Amino acid sequence: MNITEIFQPINSDLLRVEECLRSSANVDIPLVAELLNYVTQSGGKRLRPALTLFCGKTCNYDLDALIPMAAATEILHTATLVHDDIIDHAELRRGKPAVYRKCGESTALLLGDYMFAKAGHLAAATGSLRVVSIFARTLMTISGGELGQIGIDYNLDQALDRYYRWIDAKTASLFTMATECGSVLSGCSEDIILVLQDYGHNLGMAFQVVDDILDFVGDKATLGKPVGSDLSEGTVTLPSIMYVLAHRDDALIKSIVKDKKRDRSTVQKAVKKIKDSGVIEDCFKIANDYCSRACRDLDKIRNPSVRDSLHNLAEYVTRRNK
């Protein structure tokens, strides 16, 4: 099933989320309105809002609370990207110039702050203090996770462990927030909330692993950014780690990461080596394992339509090409 088919049961509600995102950009400061439109209308998949809506259907479907929460999830996600792109000096995001390249770093920094606040305001509009706490804790996890990466040396023995902790903080935490808040707002029992939290966590881990695979095997036009972007920024992700662990004598990756030899030809050489080595298949296996773990307890969910949608999403995550 493609994403359009998977989203079909929540299509009209996702339109209400879009409306909420558009009205969030309706600010009386022209520059802010323009930039908010730029970042919220640039073709995100809306996977996180969809997760909130699907999980929100598990028990009572309270759309008045779920719509602002789904929008909050997307705005929080986008705000972290706005700040990340400043830090990583990224050029492109979803095929368009990163916000800070359009408006400058100071403006992008403030825009991100504004978006955190807007997302927090929407989380409060759900009427659930628990949801607000989860929201704040998630932003602490995301920024704390990035801070934990700073100043860390190139160390092969800890690389895998650190990678998993890092993608947990930067990606899986937001997926967990999306599913946890959806289920809380649906009035689920604590054991079902745990099941959906666990689903969100594992789906998020799989999603990020696939993202990192696509940076090697994806198509530039489809991805909206050049292949090998991570390595050219000195970022070591799962495929590089798996490759180096299997080829400890090969100094190419180390020269890129530690010695900052990041010219196009060196990076392309590394990308080719990694693609040819067979580690991509190993990475896909890891992503598929996460997806299996995501689905392991889904039969505890009584609502068959929710169960099916979550299974379909887990299947989609490893098959996607962008």
Place this chain on the structure above:
Amino acid sequence: MNITEIFQPINSDLLRVEECLRSSANVDIPLVAELLNYVTQSGGKRLRPALTLFCGKTCNYDLDALIPMAAATEILHTATLVHDDIIDHAELRRGKPAVYRKCGESTALLLGDYMFAKAGHLAAATGSLRVVSIFARTLMTISGGELGQIGIDYNLDQALDRYYRWIDAKTASLFTMATECGSVLSGCSEDIILVLQDYGHNLGMAFQVVDDILDFVGDKATLGKPVGSDLSEGTVTLPSIMYVLAHRDDALIKSIVKDKKRDRSTVQKAVKKIKDSGVIEDCFKIANDYCSRACRDLDKIRNPSVRDSLHNLAEYVTRRNK
């Protein structure tokens, strides 16, 4: 009365706020813990937490909610300074190097994000959704206000109006949050909440006007930053505006702001001209007017000790030298 005397009725509770701030810095990421300590333990006056506590005494004094809120107020304030200093390229903050000069811009950006989240988490710990909403709205006002300043031309006719809107967003909104949340958590009636909101707004306006005056007439060692810092960053505040409005033919300020002639000698010349012109007295008059407005409805507050403390604070704000 000095600030120590004014704070006397809430001394033991302010210690609990300090404890809450210290435990907020107790994070298992060493870099984050160190930086959080650096920014939260660098000699802030704790005026905003004190406002929350004083207003929290108006009706029921619910310390379990007020302590996290007071800490949230201080952390939010400090987080905005961490981001502001990146944007303004400020060298010093409270006599010590600005955080980003200590740890780099990327780390400071993420630290600010983490602090926003931590403050939001503490606001949620009050158990009041209204307080969380006020918190989020305030961060929107602060970042939106700064964004509204970007790309604005040097325009004398709109300068005063813009200045007041700007200090309202960047300073008075936080004072308003401190008093409003204190009174909400104290269970005050809506008319008393309005009185205290109004007090916070006007006190914050007075506070910022005095801050901007001190940048001209203060003492470098006491301020913890050089005199004339605002002008040397190209920032036009009330004294400069009042001076230019009274001396429309004098092109010195314009050359600093618009033509970016910001060498030390030009800035010092402008500072001297402004100090000698008599506008500083006019600015103090404006600050005093705000303080009078802050206090105009305080007799509606039944608790005499709260009333006295708020009067004392309003009197202190225009007399302070740092």
